Amino acid sequence: MATRTQFGRLRRTLLAALVGAAVVVPMSGAARSESVPAPAPAALGPLRAATCASDVAARYAADRDGVRAAERMAAGHGDRRRAAALRALADPARRLLWFDGRDGGRSAEVLGDLCRADRIAVLVPGSDTSFEEYGRLRDGAVALHRELGGRSAVIAWLGYPTPSMLSLSVLTPSRAGAAAPALRAFVDEVNAARPAARISVLCHSYGSVVCARAAAGLPVSGIVLYGSPGTGFDDVAALRTTATVWAGLGARDPIGRVPHVRLRLPFVTLGFGTDPVSPRFGARTFPAGDAGHSDYLEPGSVSLANIARIVQGRSPSEGDTHA
Template sequence: MESRPRDSGPRSNGRRHRTLLAALITASLAVPVSGAARPAAVPAPAPVVLAPLRAATPAALAERYAVNLAGIRAAGRMAADHGDRRRAAALRAMADPARRFLTFDGRDGGRAAEVFGDLSRAERIAVLVPGSDTSLDAYGRFRAGAATLQRELGDGAAVIAWLGFETPGTVSAEVLTPGRAVDAAPRLQRFVRELSAARPCLQRPACSTTPGKIGRTGPGPTARISLLCHSYGSVVCARAASGLPVADIVLYGSPGTGVDTVGQLRTRATVWAGRGADDWIADVPHVRLPLLFTTVGFGTDPVSEAFGARAFDAGGGGHSDYLKPGSTSLRNLARIVSGQPPSEGGRHA
């Protein structure tokens, strides 16, 4: 993958890992946190409390979309009154009547779940879980990737961009520890279980009919749901994986998951892992170091044979290129979501 020489041998690798990890921690702790207004400092109204989505019918979804659109507009007005032009502009874009949000909460940095495609008729659903530096203020790349994936999947598929937690900064102490993932995992579990219960499949061949394995328990099939987890999002998905009613858990651009093997995820889903040949995440040390109040690092490399995931070819792209139009990674992610084997290619480790 790389032309530059590497140290060889366990001692050299161990030294390299410790040195790089120390540099990451030092850089993270050296970043000032008081210079600019934190996203959580932007006020927003409390969202309307909605009952769980019982059925993803067009009428029920339209009602939910309307409620969240009103909440986005209210948050935009409050951000403008507060003088935060960046947040206000982001919320004005989100308030486009053509956009559809299953959830929205503008408080504490912001949470949202945006739908691409017709969820009421989708046979295949991909839930995207983002990595670091994703927020309402920096939402464009995440949204663009979700829209691109939905176009690649085509009719009969929906993609949900799930920004359901406060992501860590790429250069921060939090990005090296599981704290944000611990907080996010129960939210992701609730979201996916509600989605599975509400989204019956229309065409039986496209869905699982095995109660308790994929989809809701009880009679009738459900849509095929896949979790696509990028970067730090893979740590969140690993924490949430146990018992989730999903067909696939896909880890890409992952720094590790916090467990050593797929078996420790305690999931019946098929676990996939891929990494682009030019992704800098390959140089993040795959170690876990217990400290006084937390653990630093996420352990085994998900694309390694030791982890035990099914490898897929992610092409030659970098850390932000997995959903790039025309890419190998996009094509293979779409194939996995559709229940098809990814195209063959080399393991990019």
């Protein structure tokens, strides 16, 4: 029989779900089109530092062809919204290092010259991110790339089926556990293409759970958590990473009101435990200003400026942290 303490924790976890829904539901569009057919992706060769330019050029061309084929299939299926999203993604100015339109879709879009970059940031998004709702992720990547300036590259990594904020999966680590190997493999590829670059993973909301699961042995200099509900780990030491772990929380982000609990039930674990900006977690905190849950990479914001400084290997500017 559950104890009174367990019932109290369960109530707090359910409250977390309600608060989380208030954060994301107003921004959510239609559900991900997971049933839309798409062709299998083309077989792509490995990325190598010695032939990086030709390797990525071949990737960009093959993936553009793949997007166009997926667009035709989506249109034939009658999903005009998916077809429109893919049509935008197939623009000749866009550069996809990876694309798979099946099962909801996966992609990795590059801003900047990957093969000449000294600083590379991989953005790992949170819940309700899909091709149809991709604009927020790409806008953040564009803003960060502009903030970083020359000899930088930013990669918008939509590499896993993000959970819906209206589903139980957003309260459990199951999607993150499945996504972590894909993130490790992708970062390993980027590191092979540009081994001299400083690589950081920037992890928003549920994406911080993904990054935490992938952290051990990940060849990155920094892991940046922002708008995080927790990572599923008690502290930085449990991540088993040599990277510097940073955490930031905006003053207007409702995720700060989510109870940071982790409740282990017979068939599922709910919640993600320690608040990453708390002293107990042990991350280095950075000022995120008055950012709301989806505002961390807004042009001109304190949070964007400080995240860019971290990617560059510089200390964030001094200011008030919301911890």
